[in-house]
Amino acid sequence: MTTGVYADRVTKLFRKTVALDKTSLSIDKGMNIVIGPNGAGKSTLLRCIGGLYKPDSGKVRIFGSDPYYDDDARGRVSLLSDNYALYDKLSVMKNLLFFGKLYGNSNAETVEISRTFLKKLDAYQYIDKKAGELSRGTKQKIAICRALLGDPGVFLLDEPTAFLDAASAEKVHLMLEEFASNGKIVIYATQRLNEAARFNANLFIIKRGRISKTLKHSDLYGSILRDAKINIKLADPVNASIANKVPHFEEALGSNIRIKVRNYKDINDSVRYLIDKGAYIISIDYTEPLIEDML
Amino acid sequence: MDLKKSYAVMVNDLSEVFSSRAIYMPMIAVPVFFALLFPILTFYISTYNLSGIATRIIGTAEQISSTQVNGAVFMSYFAIYVLGPTFMTMPIFTASVIAADSFAGEKERRTSEALLSTPIKTSELLVGKIFASLLPTILLTLVVFGIYGSTINYLAFKAFDTYLLPTTSWILIILLSPFLSLAAIGVVVLVSSHVSGIKEAQQISSLVVLPVLVLPFASIFGIFDLTPTFFYELLALLILFDAVIIYIGIKSFKKENIL
Secondary structure: OOOOOEEEEEEEEEEEEEEEEEEEEEEOOOEEEEOOOOOOOOOHHHHHHOOOOOOOOOEEEEEEOOOOOOOOHHEEEEEEEOOOOOOOOOOEEEEEEHHHHHOOOOHHHHHHHHHHHHHHOOHHHOOOOOOOOOHHHHHHHHHHHHHHOOOOOEEEEEOOOOOOHHHHHHHHHHHHHHHHHHOEEEEEEEEEHHHHHHHHOOOEEOOOOOOEEEEEEEHHHHHHOEEEEEEEEOOOOOOOHHOOOOOEEEEEEEOEEEEOOHHHHHHHHHHHHHHHOOOOEEEEEEOOHHHHOOO | OOOHHHHHHHHHHHHHHHOOOOHHHHHHHHHHHHHHHHHHHHHHHHOOOOOOOHOOOHHHOOOOOOOOHHHHHHHHHHHHHHHHHHOOOHHHHHHHHHHHHHHHHHHHOOOOOHOOOOOOOHHHHHHHHHHHHHHHHHHHHHHHHHHHHHHHHHHHHHHOOOOOOOOOOHHHHHHHHHHHHHHHHHHHHHHHHOOHHHHHHHHHHHHHHHHHHHHHHHHHHOOOOOOOOOOOOHHHHHHHHHHHHHHHHHHHHHHHHHO
């Protein structure tokens, strides 16, 4: 059986800048997250998979075809880039009808698909507005709808919820999970750990143009918690002799004890020690590490 | 090739251009204004203020009666051989404005990513975009030349009791217009990978106008005789130039060019 999305040692240069450096991945189905800091190569990777960029070396295949040369292969992929790419002077409907035609839809089909998805995303009321008059969040919803017009088998999303409020972002997340559960491939690029943690997905960690790690969702917090700083807020400060002996202690600031942990167990050890010493715990927060630090 | 997709691209580009009054109003109003103003000025000079320039060509007009000869011949000469080539710049400017908006505009507005990630072929895209620039230019050219020619004939008939247009040279000037438009569009396709925005593309493609601007002066100073033979030769040369520049433009066009 042909792999859905296959990239083999893909290198992409922009003049002398190496955007992708012999990056490989293979995806057959489901929800997949590409996570990495700014400039790591996430967008370039999606554009190579989507057939917008021709790799300088290596190969990309979508269901066995090269999406850069094979227009039909590109018809099975949909790329939602980090800009909305809408024609501002045209209405939402005209935008969608135009893209629908390029995907080979009849106008009636496009209207029907648009109605379904825009209603799901609570944006149907803007159908006759000019795209240029809409907020960034609404434009992003319209762009998501446009990307779905071709009923893609592979859905590539580059920071798709960057401008959405929490409720709208969750609607998008649910929609994507539904796609993934229907056997489609979703590849979602983000630099936000909490967003990556939201999905039960395969994680591809990308750094300096290379996929440095591939994780399962269940491994994410194990990986995140390595060297993570946890803040334990106590009802009252404890004296220095107790604080200094808290397992994995890093520093004490008033009624806050900061510990540096390597895994889930370390948190339990510290908390158990403080409880044993008679401290009352109000909250346990961890400062999410910078994505750059966890790679 | 699916021409429906090309047609969709063409309609979309035209909707974009003609949804902005700031783009289409000057593009239409300026040529129409000159199509009316130039014949009136020519008529005024021919009738009331004929200068020595007309006497240079007086020998060609024995067929017109002696009382009318200076005015009518001057008007005919000026309308066809001086202002005719001046109007030939109009399709170049119009095509440059639309083509630059169509190709470089996609890049500037960052709409090309969505467009190019659809299953459209490069050939379908280029055909759509070239026709989006060519068709309105041809239409506008016909309208402007129509207004210009009608005004010339109306004024000439009133003053000299004769129609001056069309002549073979005049028809050939109109026939040259689509090929001049194509030359400007070809230059835009060619430079689309090297420019970052609409203005740059427009400025470069407008350079096609320079050789055309030489024609009225060459005619006045007697460097070229703008005879039908000259225009036939120019037409042949232009067809060849268009074929070469469009071929190179299409061959060198890559999707990344407008990303």
